[in-house]
Amino acid sequence: MKIPQAVKRPQKPLSPRHVADDWKYLEDLDDPTTDAYLKAENKYYKAMMKPISALQKELFEEMKERTAxxxxxxxxxxxxxxxxxxxxxxxxxxxxxxxxxxxxxxxxxxxxHNAIAAKHSYCDVGYVDVSPNHRIMAYAIDLEGNERYTLRFRDLETNEELPIAIEGVSSCFEWKTNQSFFFIKLDENDRPLQLYFRDLTLSENVLIYEEKDTSFFLGLDSSESDEYIFLGASGYDANEIWYHRITDLGHDFHCFMPRLEGHEYELCHHNESFLIVSNDKAVNFQIFKTSIYEVEREHWALVQGHNPEVFIEGLTVFHDFWIISERHKALPRLKIMPLTGGIKPYWLQMPEEAYELTTSEGRDYRAESFRYWYST
Structure with a gap:
């Protein structure tokens, strides 16, 4: 039995920085050629796996028994x-x-999720979040499998779905108030390039920002303090972050630092400061701090400098302490930086020589403890 081969349809690259995708048509599930190719692939797979079908079932049941x-x-x-x-x-x-x-x-x-999935042949819920007053739930749902989500809303006091559906969006969104939020729409090629604002009491989606460089994709996140919303534009080896203070009356975003080729950075908020994890002249990254009122590069103060033997993977910020995720000699480690009580920074000690270790942001910015995952 021959291996199915997808037909090649030559395409022109969108720009000098793009690589042409001669099989992009396979994203169109309504294309008869796509349908025929997928059926041929499934037929080939079943034929090749038939000799070990009994073993497949045995392994599945064994793995199922090991899963809670x-x-x-x-x-x-x-x-x-x-x-x-x-x-x-x-x-x-x-x-x-x-x-x-x-x-x-x-x-x-x-x-x-099960109640909705039971009514559809495919159901992916990308993100679920409640409004700041915990009354309105928003969720991004994809019922087609094309990763074009629809934002829907439910009143948790009445358990009624609101008559609002925003189609063609990415799975990320962020609440600004109990009735308003930011979200990202996809273009005709499924690229997340437009940031919108919506008030649930109004019918209009307001365009806030549109990314013109199609090699950059947009994403949304909120600060651990819940005081800022960050809009990130990410490319191959560079990114740019815009910030919006939730208490601001308008819905404008401000650019923290314009994108520069080869410069990647992460932004966190803590009290009256921004913390920046940057690879500017530091391949292993370093950490800076600056006032929320003076974000220009010349105002950045060094918190932790570059170390050629330690790679900084990220920063998690709580009100009374920070956690720096590092990698040293191929192993992850967590550096705890207490901000009160005069306690010096220290590293969590792990009992074994080889392990994986990650931390969680958590929902409570003022928590006195944090959670981490440890696996050997």
Whole structure:
């Protein structure tokens, strides 16, 4: 049986920085050629795997037995609620749950992925988040498998879906107020290039920013302090970050530092300062600090300089301490930097010689502890 070969349709590159994709038409599931090719691939796969089909079933059942089908995440505090997700045995998708004030309170399942998936042949939920007052839930859902999401909303007090659906968006969005948010729309080639603002009490989507360089993609994130929203434009070896203070009356973003070829940086907020993890003249990155009122490069003060033996992977910021994620001699490590009590910086000590280690931002900026994942 011959291996299926997709037909090549020569394309012109979009710019000198692009590589032409001669098989881009395969993204169009309505194209008869795409449909025929996928069916041929599936037929070939079944034929090749038929001799070991019994072993496949055996391995699947063994892996299933080793997986906790009723697993759940550790609850995280956000305001007056504890949020977590959990799975039920026999169901494929998670339940999004919360409890008010204490973990002994009655559980509220505010989003059931399984209930929606049962009505569709495909269902991917990219992101679920509640408004700052915990009343309105927004979720990005893809029912086609093309990663073009639709933003939908539900009133958690009445459990009613709001008559609002914003189609053709990426899976990321960020709340500004209890009734307004920012989101990113995709262009005709599924590139995230436009930032919009929407007030749920109004019908208009307001264009805030449009990326003109198609080699850069847009993404949204919020600061750990929940005081800023960051808009990132990321390319192959450079990026640019814009920031918006949530308490500002308007919805404009300000460029922190314009993009420069080869310059990559990460931005965090802490009290009256921005923290910058930058590879400017530092292949392993270094950390700077500057006032939120003076963001120009000449005002940056060095916090941790470049070390040729230590790679800085990221920075997690809490109100009373910072965590620097580093990699030294191929192993990850976490450097804790207390900001109160006169305690000197220190590294978490791991009991074994080889391991993986990551940290979590968490929902509570003023938490006195943090969570990390350790695996050997």
């Amino acid at each position: 089908e009723d697993d759940s995440s550790i609850p995280e505090r956000d305001g007056e609620y504890w949020y977590y997700i959990r799975y039920q045995k026999g169901q494929q998708y998670p339940l999004f749950c919360r409890k008010r004030e204490t973990l002994e309170a009655t559980e509220e399942v505010y989003f059931d």
